[in-house]
Amino acid sequence: MRTYRDLFSTPEFTPLFLASAGHVAGQTMSGLALATLVHAATGSPLLTALAMFGPSLAQVLGATLLLSAADRLPPRAAMTGLAVLFAAGTAVQALPGMPVWARFAVLICLGMAGALGGGVRYGLVNEVLPRDGYVLGRSLLNMCAGTMQIAGFALGGVLVVTLSARGTLLVGAGLYLLSALCARFGLSHRPARAQGRPSVAQTWRTNALLWSDRSRRRVYLALWVPNGLVVGAESLFVSYAPSRAGVLFACAAGGMLLGDILVGRFVPPTWRRRLGVPLLLLLAAPYLLFALTPAVPVALPLAALASVGFAASLVQQERLMALTPHELSGHALGLHTSGMLTMQGVAATLAGSLAQLTSPAAAIAVMGCLSLAVTLTLARGLGAADARAAAPVPARTAESSAS
Numbered sequence: 001m002r003t004y005r006d007l008f009s010t011p012e013f014t015p016l017f018l019a020s021a022g023h024v025a026g027q028t029m030s031g032l033a034l035a036t037l038v039h040a041a042t043g044s045p046l047l048t049a050l051a052m053f054g055p056s057l058a059q060v061l062g063a064t065l066l067l068s069a070a071d072r073l074p075p076r077a078a079m080t081g082l083a084v085l086f087a088a089g090t091a092v093q094a095l096p097g098m099p100v101w102a103r104f105a106v107l108i109c110l111g112m113a114g115a116l117g118g119g120v121r122y123g124l125v126n127e128v129l130p131r132d133g134y135v136l137g138r139s140l141l142n143m144c145a146g147t148m149q150i151a152g153f154a155l156g157g158v159l160v161v162t163l164s165a166r167g168t169l170l171v172g173a174g175l176y177l178l179s180a181l182c183a184r185f186g187l188s189h190r191p192a193r194a195q196g197r198p199s200v201a202q203t204w205r206t207n208a209l210l211w212s213d214r215s216r217r218r219v220y221l222a223l224w225v226p227n228g229l230v231v232g233a234e235s236l237f238v239s240y241a242p243s244r245a246g247v248l249f250a251c252a253a254g255g256m257l258l259g260d261i262l263v264g265r266f267v268p269p270t271w272r273r274r275l276g277v278p279l280l281l282l283l284a285a286p287y288l289l290f291a292l293t294p295a296v297p298v299a300l301p302l303a304a305l306a307s308v309g310f311a312a313s314l315v316q317q318e319r320l321m322a323l324t325p326h327e328l329s330g331h332a333l334g335l336h337t338s339g340m341l342t343m344q345g346v347a348a349t350l351a352g353s354l355a356q357l358t359s360p361a362a363a364i365a366v367m368g369c370l371s372l373a374v375t376l377t378l379a380r381g382l383g384a385a386d387a388r389a390a391a392p393v394p395a396r397t398a399e400s401s402a403s
Helices: 004-009 013-042 045-065 075-093 100-128 131-162 165-186 200-212 214-234 245-266 276-292 296-322 326-357 360-389 395-402
Strands: none
Touching: 004 013, 004 131, 013 045, 013 075, 013 100, 013 131, 013 165, 045 100, 045 200, 045 326, 075 100, 075 165, 100 131, 100 326, 131 165, 131 245, 131 296, 200 214, 200 326, 214 245, 214 276, 214 296, 214 326, 214 360, 245 296, 276 296, 276 360, 296 326, 326 360
């Protein structure tokens, strides 16, 4: 499977793609609208930022409490039910006079559910597509998410002004419902990938099992830490160039889109396996030049070039799936997504603290150095993980993991 046409010729990929697009668009628009409401009610920059990005941090709770359900619920029913839950939660946020603490309580619940949703959705990619189509499918879903975020912020901004923040929340709820319809009527029924009832205890046991394998542990660290540190550097774009931050973010998004296209569509699998570490090095290296406080025209191509390296996540996810029993693929991918988003929040906090003590340019360079150091530390272990990934997962591991 080498072309995007091949993906859409697969019967269930199109509804999965549309359901994912609707979810991201609804999440982006409703996040912007909710932040507008919270800012109007409190005037607090911190609470406003948490209204937009708090659900990402709440995913760590979902990863520790709910993830066992990602493989123990029928995927179609889980995707449909979660989309309806997000629609209801978003519609509730549009109620007038709702206290700020209640809004954040709803946000935490939706953030926890988001951890489960990522595991269900991306685990289903493994079932809808053949094994050789996973990287291409994930790269297209990544590009879709980036495009929907850009479009969601743009359209959400217009709707907040013309329709009101509460009206925009209702539009977001409607997008979640469309996502639910795509999942319910576009996907076929499949049984759960793993046996047993989902529970907090099972989530902890499976997390421990996934983390106990040295090769998987290194892959998880490669998925979470180098990328997260670079996202921390990007979080300082507003402080670095307040009037040109949007252009910097756009260039970074363009570089990420280019990397996904090149690695997902054009790089052969035999070459792709060798690119994990080089791409992570590319992700961090251009940010070292920010120590020289480059002018914005120079910073723009640096940000774009660095973001091509985000395609390393495609390589690492392919490794992770090769090292994970099929019946735990949803849980494994959900843990990846939740850990990645949590690390991004932690890194943004670290980068902001460094910038407060030094300067945005110096902090960006430090975050790049830290990312490089982590990648070089993990490099040898990732080579060993490649060797493990080339062999099939032992049957004993798969059996024990399902118990």
